[in-house]
Amino acid sequence: MNEYENPWFHGLKWAYLLLVVLTLMAPVLYVMYISFNANGFGANEYVFTLEWYGLIFSDELLIGALRWTLMLAIVVTLVAVPMALLAAKYYKAADNKLFPVFLLLAPLFVPPDILGSALLVSFKNLNAVFIWIGDGLGTSMFDSWFRLSFLTATIGLIIYTIPYSFVVILITMGRYRKEQTEAARACGASGWRAFWDIEFPQIRAGVFSASAFTVILVFNEYTRTSLLKGGFDTFTTVLISQMLNTGMSPQSYAMSAMISFVAIAAIGGIIILTLIRAEALARIARGKAEPVMS
Amino acid sequence: MTFQTPPAVEVRNLAKHYGDFVALKNVNVTIAAGEYFVLLGPSGGGKTTLLRTIGGFQKPTSGDVFLHGKSVGHLPPDKRPTTMVFQAYALFPHMNVTQNVGYGLKVAGLPKAQIADKVAHALDQVGLTKFAQRKPHELSGGQQQRVQLARAIVLDRDILLLDEPLAALDAQLRKDMCLELKHLQEKVGITFIHVTHNQEEAMTVADRIALIANGDLVEVGRARDIYRAPEKSFTASFVGENNVLKGKVSDANGVSVTVDVAGAKLQVAKRDLPVSTGQNVTLSIRSECVALETVNDSNAPTDGLSMLGAYDESVYLGLTTSHLVRLPDGTEMVSRIIADADDTLPVNGAPVRLRWKPTDIRLHVE
Amino acid sequence: MVSSPTNVTNGVRPVGSMQTPLHERLALWAFRAPLIFMVLFFAIPMAMTVVFSVFERTMFWMEPGFTLTAYENFFFSARLGNFLNSMKYSLISVAICFVIGFPISVFVRKSIPQVAQHRVVLLFILPFMVSEIIRVFALRPVLQRNGLMNTALTNMGIIDEPITALLYTHTSVVIGEVMSFLPFIIFSGFLAMEAVPKFIFEVCDDLGVGPWRRFKDVILPLAAPGIFAGSVFIFVNGLGVALLPNILGGAGAVNAGLIATQAISALDFPLAMAVSAIMMATLMTLLWIGHKLFDLTKILTPLS
Known part of the structure; x- marks a missing residue:
């Protein structure tokens, strides 16, 4: 903060920033608010209850959808985050950075419905081609490879989430000095060992953040999932069909609210934890010898 | 140096190109075992490239490197009898001094007790025993470089590469550390290859100096000769x-x-x-x-x-x-x-x- | 990690050629795997939209052929008008997002201590913790005739009659777009402001440059690549996210995304592919112009 700046003006800017955050959060808070109303959405009377949260687990449609969503989230995270990590390392070492950057960030710019449609038609055609090859060879083993299924939904979601993981990991890697890897190599560690012992502990926070982010994105994604999934329902497809037909059930509000509670707690936890750790480190550093190089 | 012992380092016709840029052109140099050898030259002249090629951090475009008579061109850094001290930022920030120094031994799979002994001895040699439990960011620049030294000598490798080890330090500290380096080398008796652009630093530590500029090895000689009786006019213009x-x-x-x-x-x-x-x-x-x-x-x-x-x-x-x-x-x-x-x-x-x-x-x- | 092939000069044997061990070559391919995956399942499908868009439509699917029917269906119908209209409103959303969001990026970079900056920006990902469909859907009770907004405005005495134009119109779609995409201009603005060193503000103060000139002459040119990327993101998503007009829009609020998904529901796959191809062409043109103007790789330079 500029020391000559009017503190009131500075405060005003902060107030504006928080107001924007609050406005963006308003729908979320509203859903939370509704989730505790015994009379559900749109009722004139508000009676606080936790009933709907209890009912989530007896709503088989919701629980079934949740199970699929969770599986998708886990598989996508397990594949996409390591891939983003590899891609980030490739990007760091690459001479020509334009190609990897373009390929890894372009999915951000392709709207969900367009990406979903393009992949849907590609998979359907690929499936037809595979069946045709199978027929030619007299085997049916290729028939189900690219039929719309868990696999196709997973591929679509990996493409959707990779850019976010890539950027998050790249940001944490920015602080890592490659001299440390070289020093580890000079100490006799193999390339893999140097990565695992030296680099990974320092970018762990980024990898975990990317994982958390990927899980949340998969949980909340509707368009790509609904276009590419097979016969199963996920959390968001259940919500949409409720919305467009009978209106969301109170359990769905409760479920949404619960997911956001968990997610906000996770992000809030990360923020607070890093804050505390940074403070603690700074205090130790201040207490001991003066650091000359970081 | 007898006929039977091959030189610690022999570089033959070494060249390194980065696209159109030629970092090293056809360099030949021989370094005897137990020698304190300095690569001196202006920045961007190729001396660091030469050192990093000896250490295995870069693959040469052509030519070969022999360590103790064996070609090592195909080996990664961890498979070579060399170890390296870097200019800065090379300590592992998430480990304390003891862990940093002991890392190479841990990788080598030594028993814990033996690691502890060796680390203690190495820290003693560089005068850091009191700081064994500190994290790198709690050390001064000079102390950090001493930790790097300890981490390197604890491995008992017989060639130590130093890449501008004192460049990040202030002038007085650099002078002190120079002498320490020289004494340490005399004590441990292994080959030191030290890159610097600072001629005073080079004169202080070196048995022999190689002058490197524009990707060429200009002149090799004892420090005194390089200073008093330069062969090449470049040497004359750069040294003294x-x-x-x-x-x-x-x-x-x-x-x-x-x-x-x-x-x-x-x-x-x-x-x-x-x-x-x-x-x-x-x-x-x-x-x-x-x-x-x-x-x-x-x-x-x-x-x-x-x-x-x-x-x-x-x-x-x-x-x-x-x-x-x-x-x-x-x-x-x-x-x-x-x-x-x-x-x-x-x-x-x-x-x-x-x-x-x-x-x-x-x-x-x- | 990634080494370029060594070339032979003067007939001297290149050292690197002494047969790379198998695991090293495998590792080399592992680093390329993500890119190969992206080419196979992203770049190729996106490029194939052009091919599929000229296929013949059949009852439930399509068959190889060459016809421009899908493009005729797009360009000689109400769809073109809707598409151009959604471009206009998308541009309005971009402008609103920029005006509301970019000052926040500048403020965070300029006036908040370095260590806290990332955490403040992290505040803006909190809305993502809830599915976009819920956030968009929750706007309905806020904007409807007897909703939160109208009630509040009436109670404050600002309006007498409830504003009906708030929901199921282009306005509501723009509001939805701003609510959904605002964080992205803040993120990209934040990255872009990395290109503006902090001392610039002090230099400007020293030279007596006012806030407007400082913004126009210094910040804007330096931060241009990031601002451009954020704007393209919002513009293209405004065109392509079907959910927003679907839930908030009324008659005529139809964007490219909605045309595509409606075509898929109607089993008119070539039309969906034609729309996708047109969107890809729009996006590529924008990115190409941006790259020519500002070199978009600069956005990531602070990270590499």
Whole structure:
């Protein structure tokens, strides 16, 4: 903060920033608010209850959808985050950075419905081609490879989430000095060992953040999932069909609210934890010898 | 060094290209076991590239590196008998000093007790026993570099590479650490190869110095020889403060050569160099070997070991004072004299004579 | 990690060629795997939209052929008008997002201590913790005739009659777009402001440059690549996210995304592919212009 700046003006800017955050959060808070109303959405009377949260687990449609969503989230995270990590390392070492950057960030710019449609038609055609090859060879083993299924939904979601993981990991890697890897190599560690012992502990926070982010994105994604999934329902497809037909059930509000509670707690936890750790480190550093190089 | 022991390092026809940029062109150098060898040169000259190629951090474009007589060109750094100390940022920030120093031993799979012993000994050698539990960011720059040293010597490898290890330190600390490095090398007795752009640092530690510039190995020699008797004019211009004069040979018959420089005929020892009349050559004289004389009116003909010029200005440097003199052709020459500053200086533009001993001027043919 | 092939010079044997061990070559391919995956399942499908868009439509699917029917269906119908209209409103959303969001990026970079900056920016990912569909859907009760907004405005005495134009119109779609995409201009603005060193503000103060000139002459040119990327993101998503007009829009609020998904529901796959191809062409043109103007790789330079 500029020391000559009017503190009131500075405060005003902060107030504006928080107001924007609050406005963006308003729908979320509203859903939370509704989730505790015994009379559900749109009722004139508000009676606080936790009933709907209890009912989530007896709503088989919701629980079934949740199970699929969770599986998708886990598989996508397990594949996409390591891939983003590899891609980030490739990007760091690459001479020509334009190609990897373009390929890894372009999915951000392709709207969900367009990406979903393009992949849907590609998979359907690929499936037809595979069946045709199978027929030619007299085997049916290729028939189900690219039929719309868990696999196709997973591929679509990996493409959707990779850019976010890539950027998050790249940001944490920015602080890592490659001299440390070289020093580890000079100490006799193999390339893999140097990565695992030296680099990974320092970018762990980024990898975990990317994982958390990927899980949340998969949980909340509707368009790509609904276009590419097979016969199963996920959390968001259940919500949409409720919305467009009978209106969301109170359990769905409760479920949404619960997911956001968990997610906000996770992000809030990360923020607070890093804050505390940074403070603690700074205090130790201040207490001991003066650091000359970081 | 006997016939049976191959040299610690032998570099043959080594070249490294980055696209169109040539970082090293056809370098050959041999370093004996137990030697403190310094690669000295301006930044961007290729000395770090050479060191990193020896260490296995870069693959050469062509040529080969032999360590103890064995080709290691195909080996990654962790499979070579070398270890390295980096300029900075190379300590593992999430480990404390003990863990940093013990890391290589842990990788090698040594038992814990043995690691602890060796680490303690290494920390003792670099004087950091008290700091064993600190994290790198709690250490000063000099301490951090000592940790790097300990981490390297604890491995008992026989070649230690140092990449500008003192560049990030301030001048006084650098001087102290230089001597420490020298003593440490004498104590452990392994080969040190040290890259620096600082000639004082190089002179302090080196048994031998290799001068590297523009991707070429310019000259190799003992520190004293490099300073006193440089072969190449580049060496003369880079090491010490030399006056480098360009001239044309007017007489090359006999043990000494006569060279025309800015209207004066200078005598210089031929040293069996291949020179012929009319050739363009370079002469060098270290500035501290040049004496300054005021000239009255007797513009006596030169004796081949002095020149006339116009006094320009003086620069007081504490221990010495540099007197700048402009030659008739515009070239500037420097005479550096241990300062007795109260002497009255010649006025600006006054004619002066610069004089030197016959052994102090050297001829360079390139 | 990634080494370029060594070339042979002067007939001297290159050292690197001494047969790379198998695991090293495998590792080399592992680093390329993500890119190969992206080419196979992203770049190729996106490029194939052009091919599929000229296929013949059949009852439930399509078959190889060459016809421009899909493009005729797009360009000679109400769809083109809707598409151009959604471009206009998308641009309005970009402008609103920029005006609201970019000052926040500048403020965070300029006035908040370095260590806290990332955490403040992290605040803006909190809305993502809830599915976009819920956030968009929750706007309905806020914007409807007897909703939160109208009630509040009436109670404050600002309006007498409830504003009906708030929901199921282009306005509501723009509001939805701003609510959904605002964080992205803040993120990209934040990255872009990395290109504006902090001392610039001090230099400007020293030279007596006012806030407007400072913004126009210094910040804007330096931060341009990031601002451009954020704007393209919002613009293209405004065109392509079907959810927003679907839930908030009324008659005529139809964007490219909605045309595509409607075509898929109607089993008119070539039309969906034509729309995708047109969107890809739009996006590529924008990115190409941006790259020519500002070199978009600069956005990531602070990270590499």
